[in-house]
Amino acid sequence: MAKKTNMPSNAGRRRVLKTGAAAGALALSAPFIRPSWAATGPIKIGMVIPFTGATGAYGPEMEKAAKLVVKAINDGGGLLGGRPVELIIEDSETNPTAGAAATKKLLDLNDVSCIIGYWGSPIAMASKQLLIDAKKVMMVSCAANPVTEQPHNGLIWRFQAKSTQWGPAGAKIMKQRGYKNIAVLAQQNPFILPMIDPFIEEFEKGGGKVTQNLTYLPEQPSYRAEVEKVFGPEPDAVFIPGLLTDFTSIVKEVYRGGFDSKICTLSIAGDANGRFLKNVGAEVAEGIDHYQPAPPLTSPNYKKFIQMMGEPEGTVFLFAGNAFDQMWVAALAMEKAGTDVSADWTKMVPEVSNPPGAMTGDGMEALKMIRAGEKVAYVGAGADCDFNDMGDQLNRSFLHRVIKDGKNEYVQTIS
Amino acid sequence: MAQLILNGVVTGLIVALPAIALSLTFAILKFPNFAIGAMLTFAAYIAWALNTLAGVPLVAAAALTLVLFPAVTLICDSGVFRPLRNRGPITLMVASMGLSFVLENVCRLVFGNDARNFDIPLSRPLRYAGLRINYEQIVAAGVAVAALILVYLILLRSPLGRAMRAVADNPDLAAARGIDDGRVIKATWILAGVLIAASSVLVGMDRAIDPQMGWNYIIVCFAAAVVGGMGSPAGAVVGALGMGIIGELATLVVDPNYRAGVAFLAIALVLLIRPHGLFGRREIKK
Amino acid sequence: MIGYLTTILALVSIAALIAFALNVQWGMCGMVNFGLAGFVALGAYVTALITLQGWGTIPAVAAAVVACAVMGALVSLISVRLSEDYLAIVTLGFGEVIRLVTLNEAWLTGGAMGLPGIPRPLIDVIGDDQYETFYLVGCIAVVACVFAVLEITTRAPFGRALRAVRDDDLVASSLGKDVLILRIKAFALGGAITGLAGAMQAFQFSYIDPSQFTPIMTAYAFMAVIAGGRGSHRGLILGACSIMFLLEATRFLKDVIDVLDNAQIAAIRLILIGAGLIALLIYRPQGLIPEYRMRAPAGPRGGGDPAPDARRTGADTAKETTHPDYQMTPSPKE
Missing domain, CATH: 3.40.50.2300 (Response regulator)
Structure with missing residues (x-):
């Protein structure tokens, strides 16, 4: 705008310059003046x-x-x-x-x-x-x-933690629990897959071993074969990053199959605002660890x-x-x-x-x-809401909970 | 190994029921019913609503579903399939696709997207000779076998079954002999409805109920029915059991994700050797 | 508004191409293909993988077309011994296997992560601003070319032979037509068109992943063919447009109905789509535009409108009415 009005002309060049400057100022201040067309x-x-x-x-x-x-x-x-x-x-x-x-x-x-x-x-x-x-x-x-x-x-x-941030947090939880041999049963899904490698890397850093790494497709009639394959060799625990529907079916299968390996999962599957517990009942869900990026739980807001x-x-x-x-x-x-x-x-x-x-x-x-x-x-209801230059969230800490007697119990916040 | 075969048999038995329903409707109505998955979903939601919302114990809820759901299949027939009766198999097949959109989304509209579960306690498995057998598997196997016997009796021992087989073999001849095909078609839908309802309860016990659920069963059901020979209920049972066992055993050799691929390979092989399935008969070409 | 329309039209062109492919295979030759989505996926992945190697658009699209045509020929070979219903299952299985491969072979296809950053054709030459318009023109040009080729094919002896095979393969073979070769050719031609559709899908969002190629894509193609009229190419375009219109127009439902939440509106949308399909089948079985056909003048049977330039060709009209299974057009007296 300002450039156009600045085009040299013979008469009243100074006046044109002035208007140009004014127009420029107007353009700059426009957001604050809020012209009427925008305000409607x-x-x-x-x-x-x-x-x-x-x-x-x-x-x-x-x-x-x-x-x-x-x-x-x-x-x-x-x-x-x-x-x-x-x-x-x-x-x-x-x-x-x-x-x-x-x-x-x-x-x-x-x-x-x-x-x-x-x-x-x-x-x-x-x-x-x-x-x-x-x-x-x-x-x-x-x-x-x-x-x-x-x-x-x-x-x-x-507004969500990146996949690669989710992985290590799960590995830390499972290391703390003292598991040595674990298996991974992960849903085939673009959100979950990238977290597996960082998970394994973090877990094996502590001397533990990931004996099996299996992915499963969601939307199957049953997960019996996968459960048999992963839980059959009786690892200490199994990391199952999945979503609510398939995780529900898998856990039912594990329980009915009589397997005793511990389970760690994401809260979107293992909690889902209480829907998981409602789905399977307290006894089946007992002892399942789950975690997710932490909302500021204690804040009054x-x-x-x-x-x-x-x-x-x-x-x-x-x-x-x-x-x-x-x-x-x-x-x-x-x-x-x-x-x-x-x-x-x-x-x-x-x-x-x-x-x-x-x-x-x-x-x-x-x-x-x-x-x-x-x-x-x-400070948000889902996270602190701090961003880096890429648009990704900074300082995501994770909330770790365990299911005890039909309730989700707070264990720790991992950063 | 033995465990895998056992699991495969149970998976197969659950799939056998809708596969028989599919095979029956195909035999009588001459079209592959793609709405079988959505029908399964719909029936499961009826049972779930009775069980959890109305608080009826699961056994009673299941019994009520067996009675109520055939009414739904009859309504589907008179609303969708009857007006299209003589339009050829593909038209009916596409209509059944449309019907499955409607049924699935009616469930979604009324009950929402959440996964639902019956109000029953889960239990740990019985252990026998190193095998783990659980309560649901026993129930599923019992119900499935009972249903199979029922279907067998109806088809082979009752006048209705004879009429159904006559219509399946040759509708024109059956009509000439005074068999009312309208009645036979109704009976077929009722029987299919009962089978679908029974399997929907078993499926609901086996996993969680959600509006998408039916899609997971369409391909397996079709595979079972095709391998057995479309239109042959006994073949559907053999097909379902075979697919179940092959599917489980395949996981020993290939990535479990390719289970479905192995199943299809099996179908392709069977069809190449026997183009009308294991128990199918070549239709008389008009 | 214009941008929205261009996107919708580009999606319509892809849908129209898939419908064309289905029509060649099923509408003209009577072979059902329930694995359409698998073919489109194959075309899209071939296109994406080759362009990502930096080999340019034309070789990529050509490779996609060839790959899908060859795959079509192979699948149809199985049909030698199969009836229509069984072919449906085999193709369904083929589609499922393609889906499994794209999901599981992450080293090649990116698995569930998909393949991002597919270079769009001529983006450097055209520039961002005009690209949408250019892309739409390109899509329409492709559809127009395919349309022209198919129209010529339909009216050529090849097309008549195909319909003869569809209506009664025994008669066709006794008339000296090689049924097997005809079927393979038709399936390969259809496959080639799905390859093109796949290429366009890959360029559409410059990102592909397995979830874009679900059976619902196949369902929409069937709806388009049925709505448009099996056998009529003009009808197919109209069919593809109306399906897309139905899909998109139902988005505006929620502006009208206020009491329901979005999940319920979404469900109602899909109910309407399913019910609309059924209603079309019941009340307008011949589709919006009936099949191109050299009509016989209104005879004693009274079927069909007398076309002014009607000429009698035996195999065509006679067979259509003698084979009830394939008779999509009931006579008006029914």
Whole structure:
């Protein structure tokens, strides 16, 4: 803009320069002045999560959490000087093609400012180029390393621990338990596979031995053959990174098969907000270790979050917390940047979430502080929400729990 | 080894029931019913709802499902298959694909995506001569064998069974001899419904119930029915047992992930040697 | 809006190609292929692996087409001795085996992680901004070429011979047609088209993984062929469009219905798709556009509209009506 007005002309060159400068100043200050055309419409945020297909079970809790934030923001008067937030949710059908079509719809038809959610790495992988091309922010809740590996112009933010971070944490737990010979029974899945090598490396560092490393395909009539093969040689313990449905079947099979090896798994399978225990009952689940990236359990804000979600105290959410944080971080970064233009506010994401700054987990309070010009470091319901340059999360600590007498008992936090 | 064979037999017996249902509907209606998986899911949800939501003990819930589910197959028949009766096998097959979308998603709509389990305690296995046998396996084997005997009696010893076999062999001749094929078709769907319902309860005990569950069984069921010879219920049983045992034994040699591949190899071989399956008969070409 | 439409249209072109392939195999030659998704996956993986080696688009696509054609020929060889229903199972098994291989052989296919970063054709020349339009034009051009080739083939003696085989292979062989060769050719031709579709799928997101090639892809192809009218290529394009339209339009359901949550809406969407398919089969069995056919003038049977340029060709019309199994078009009097 400014360059064009600066084109030399014979008459009143100085005046043109002046207008140019003024225009430049206007352009610079535009975000703060908030021209009326921008202030009218709602701020649109898209969300792509699974409601059908193999992972359909994980969508609804994320939807609920994201809607909580939308309600809080809109009840509190909206963003960017009173604009309401509109959340548009699409079903990924656990299918990359459908997820990408949904992404395209949100981008072009709804003209959203960013898209959050993205449970499931294949869907994120199929969709990310669309967001990068459209220069829109993508916030993912999936773990596969390649999602953030290729250059993405600072547009992709991962609210989940990377797969390779999950592996060693499990190995540490199993080492502490004193297991010497263990086996791995892992689901064939882009989120789980990359964690196996770091897991084995970490475990064998302590002198232990991984005697078998088997992957299984989800969605099978039965897992009897796999269980027989892995538990048959009676290892001390078996590491079973899987998802709820297949893990339930496997554990039932192990119990009915009369095997005694201990089990360690991920909390998305071994807890799943209490659904695992409900599925198999206390006796079968007894003694299963499980872990996941730690939410700030002790903070009052996390307790409030669980209350808002309508779940009993002590519930440990993972994906719902991710969705909750994605909404808040997006909202805070927009408020800080003073615009809903993705390319601009994405730079503010570390500004509102990484230290230094006043640590707060209360989104509304953080908004107030940002409006007052203070520096905040948002602490989320799913994680601390600190990011590196790649858009990956820093300092992910893991929460280790064990099932005892039908309850999930806290064991430790591993970093 | 013996353990693997035992496991294979039990897996085979559970699959045998829907495989017979598939084979029966194929014999009478002349089309492969792809909705068999979704029907299994639907029946399992009926049993689950009765068991957990209504609090009926599992045995009673299963019995009620045996009564209720055939009504569902009859409704499916009159809504979907009857209007398409004379349109050829492929049209019916594609319609059954559409039907499976509907059935699966009705379950999802009503019950959500979560994995569900029957309200029964699990138990540790009995040990016998180094083998581990568990309670569910015994129940599954018992129910499956009982169902097989029932089907056998109905098909071979009752007037209805004779009518069914007549229609299966040659519908025109059967019609000429005054057999009401509408009645036979209804009876077929009821029998198929009972078999599917029984297996759905066994499957639900064996694993968790979720809306996707049926898809896992379609390929195995078809494989079993094809190996045995589509349209031959006895063949379906042999096929199911064979597939179960081969599937388990295959894990000794290949990666368990390729189990399904081995099963298909078996099918391809059987079909190359006997194009109509082990027990199938060449249809009379009109 | 435009960008959304271009994406949808690109997806429609892929769906149309798969439907074309199915139509050559099933619609024209009467051989069911339930392993379509496996063929498309094969094409996509061949394309991806070769372009990732830096060998350029054209050799990659050519290799994909050849690989799928050869595989099609091999699979159809099994059909020598099999009836339609059994071929369905063999192809279903083939599709499953391809899926297992792509999932398990991670050293080659990336396994469940998939293959990211597939270079899109001519991206350096065209540039990011115009690429979407260019890609869509490319897709449409490919579909148009395949369409033209198929239209010519259908009207050629080859096409008539295929339909003769479909309608009654005994009669066809007694008329001196080599049924086996015809079947292999048809399956290979269909395979080649799925190879093209696979290549386009690989370039579409420049990322492929096994979950993109599920049986649902095959289901959609069948829906497209049935909706469009078995045998009619124009109908197929329309069919592919309407399936995609149905799939995407149902996304907007939730703007209308407010009381249900998203999981329920998603379920309703798929229920509608299934019910729509069944309704089409029941109420419009000939599809939107019926098969190209050299019609006989309205005779005493009263079947079919009298076409102005109708010419009588024996094998075609006569067989269609004598073989009830394959009679997709009931006469209006029924």
